Amino acid sequence: MTTSSKALLTIQNLSCERGFRQLFQQLNFELFAGEVIRIAGPNGAGKSTLLNVLAGISSDFDGDILYQNQPIKDVSYEYRENLCYLGHAKAVKTPLTPRENLQWFCSMYPTRSDTSIDAVLEQVGLMYFKDQICAQLSAGQKQRVALARLIISAAKIWILDEPFTAIDQSGVQQFETLIAEFAQDGGAVLVTTHHALNITGNYRCLDLGDYL
DSSP states (O other): OOOOSSEEEEEEEEEEEETTEEEEEEEEEEEETTEEEEEEOSTTSSHHHHHHHHTTSOOOOEEEEEETTEETTTSHHHHHHTEEEEOSSOOOOTTSOHHHHHHHHHHHSOBOSSOOHHHHHHHTTOGGGTTSOGGGSOHHHHHHHHHHHHHHBOOSEEEEESTTTTOOHHHHHHHHHHHHHHHHTTOEEEEEOSSOOOOOSEEEEEEGGGGO
C-alpha cells in the first residue's frame, strides 16, 4: 500500500532539552498512513523523550506537532483516540488477568469491532494464561499482554518504545509481521528498537544523532 499524500503527523522544528543538555534540535519529519519509521540514535539522544512528546506525555519541547495538519493541542481528543502508545511502563495491571486487562483497555479506548479479546489472546500466545493474574506471568508474557492492545485497538498511529523487550525471537518475528501488516492496512508506526526491523514496505529510519 502506498502512503497517503496527507501526513498523519507533521513535526516542525522540534527541539528538546534535558536539564541543561540539548537532546535534539530543529527536527522535521512527516509520518504518513502506510509508513513505519524507526527512531534510532545513540544512548541519550532523546529517543524515548521524543516518543513521550509525540504521545502527549511531555509538553517540555519547542516546535510544532500537527495531526492531519492541525496542532495537536487543538484536536487533542481526536488525536488521543487515534493513538496507541506503548512505553517502557507497559501499563499492565498485575492484579488483573490478561483477559481483564484487555477488557479494561476496551472500556477506555476505541477498539476494533472485527476481533474479540479471546481471538487476540490466542494470536499473542496467551490463551492458556488468559485467566491467570499477570503478577504470576513472566516478563515476556506481560509484554505480550501489552502488545495485545495494539491488535485490538482502532488507533491509526502506533507509538512504540522498545516493544520487543523480553520477547523471544519467534515473538519478535511475529510482532514485526504485525507492524508490517498494520502499515499495509493504512496504519502508521513510530518505533524505537535495539535492532533494525526486518519488515518490508514503506519503512525508513530516522537517526536523532543527526539532530544533536
